[in-house]
Amino acid sequence: MSKKIETEITIHASPETIWKILLNFHEYPNWNPFITEIQGSVEVGNQIQVKIKPQGGKTMIFKPIILSKKENKELKWLGKLLFKGIFDGEHHFELIDNKNGTTQFIQSEKFSGLLVPFFNFENTANSFHMMNQKLKELAEKS
16 A cells, blocks of 8 residues: 655745755754754665654654755655554655746655555645745745
8 A cells, every 4th residue: 555645836946045955954943844853964875863743743753764865856765664564655855947946846755554544644745835835935035
């Protein structure tokens, strides 16, 4: 069983500006209502620690592996609950340069595993939208 959440927003800023904000993890507690902390070196194959606070949910900490890092374009990681196949989440940030001074920011996550049918994804989707909006506000001020 799998489920995908995908959100997107147009930001009046360059991919470079948005990327710089996304990778400035020590500032996350100051602006990010969803991902409140990231620790570790974000390089392909590395394990990082991510703390999230979904809207209406409890704070969770997990330790995903970085799958992809393409400067100014993409960051992707894979997290799992306990062990692979129970509840896995492949989180993806994508930046698409619209070539007109704006960037399409897409945040998505593909969930898979045995527990997917029992999970309410509405709070997670709302949290993605809130983060996207805060990222837009911050990037457009820069």
